[in-house]
Amino acid sequence: MVRILLDCDTGIDDALALMYLAGLHRLGEIELVGVTTTAGNTSATQAAINSHFVLAACGVTVPVAVGENMPMMLDLVTTPETHGIYGLGYLIPEPCDVDFHWMRLWEEDVDKLIVTGPATNAAAWGRINADVTLMGGAYNYPGNTTPTAEWNSWVDPHAAKSFFQFNSATVCSLGVTERFTLDPGSLAEVISALGPAPIATFLPEMLRFYFEFHQAHGEGYLAQIHDLITCMVALGKVPVITRPATIDVEASTGWLRGTTVADLKNHWHRPPNAQLVTDVDIPAAHRELLRVCELFGATFRY
Ligand code: RIB
Ligand code: CA
Numbered sequence: 001m002v003r004i005l006l007d008c009d010t011g012i013d014d015a016l017a018l019m020y021l022a023g024l025h026r027l028g029e030i031e032l033v034g035v036t037t038t039a040g041n042t043s044a045t046q047a048a049i050n051s052h053f054v055l056a057a058c059g060v061t062v063p064v065a066v067g068e069n070m071p072m073m074l075d076l077v078t079t080p081e082t083h084g085i086y087g088l089g090y091l092i093p094e095p096c097d098v099d100f101h102w103m104r105l106w107e108e109d110v111d112k113l114i115v116t117g118p119a120t121n122a123a124a125w126g127r128i129n130a131d132v133t134l135m136g137g138a139y140n141y142p143g144n145t146t147p148t149a150e151w152n153s154w155v156d157p158h159a160a161k162s163f164f165q166f167n168s169a170t171v172c173s174l175g176v177t178e179r180f181t182l183d184p185g186s187l188a189e190v191i192s193a194l195g196p197a198p199i200a201t202f203l204p205e206m207l208r209f210y211f212e213f214h215q216a217h218g219e220g221y222l223a224q225i226h227d228l229i230t231c232m233v234a235l236g237k238v239p240v241i242t243r244p245a246t247i248d249v250e251a252s253t254g255w256l257r258g259t260t261v262a263d264l265k266n267h268w269h270r271p272p273n274a275q276l277v278t279d280v281d282i283p284a285a286h287r288e289l290l291r292v293c294e295l296f297g298a299t300f301r302y
Contacts, residue, residue, distance in 0.1 A: 009117030011041025089209030154258030
């Protein structure tokens with residue numbers, strides 16, 4: 001069975017990714033070895049509390065550990081305006097004890113590492129043996145944080161740059177992940193499919209905050225679920241098109257902070273360090289989400 005480690009900054013779309021992985025774990029389709037957190041959407045400690053909350057509501061117990069709580073070189077900037085004061089929209093998760101020994105989980109033998117927050121832990125670790133899939137960057141595509149930068153890359157650009165100096169990854173960037181959205185109608189389908197699964201009761205207040213954020217930013221009353229589609233890509237659950245690329249990141253504090261660039265034509269004469277996802281089957285992703293929610297929900301029926 002494929003062994004998965006999720007490194008995330010549990011905000012709302014990370015929470016849906018965690019729900020999906022927890023469902024697959026409970027179904028025996030994967031082994032979720034653990035969850036480690038970085039600071040981004042919220043603090044690394046709050047992201048761990050949020051992850052515990054989501055896993056408990058999914059009826060799954062796996063190790064969660066707080067990772068690096070600051071970007072490599074810069075001050076931490078979080079985004080309560082996007083994910084809510086605690087990172088889960090309007091929800092206020094119960095505080096809980098958290099473990100800080102995140103490197104013990106990274107020492108585990110895992111097949112796939114999925115990174116859905118800033119690459120701070122990944123950069124602190126160095127060379128990674130597992131197959132990595134990372135959500136981040138905007139390639140020939142508008143940023144969501146600055147005109148050229150995506151949030152994960154902007155929060156910790158030095159970590160993103162360092163990660164790609166020592167590792168390669170399958171990269172899900174905004175040009176792909178912004179296309180995977182939920183709206184009130186598709187959320188209702190997910191909730192219906194989840195049935196008696198306790199997590200279903202928390203989704204409305206989690207997603208309402210995210211719908212309102214996206215509406216306020218001209219995207220419509222919907223939510224871009226970046227991290228969930230990234231997990232589906234990582235697990236090979238949806239058809240994708242990828243192409244080799246050499247990625248580098250602007251690690252500075254200027255206007256171009258966190259700008260990501262993919263060399264697709266070997267201008268730099270540097271070996272590729274990424275398989276850049278350029279297209280994904282979005283309808284298939286929605287079908288996969290409902291498939292897992294229905295099977296996962298059925299495990300709560302007696
Ligand atoms: O830019 C989108 C990414 O930033 C997602 O991972 C979201 O959770 C935020 O961390
Ligand atoms: Ca995230």
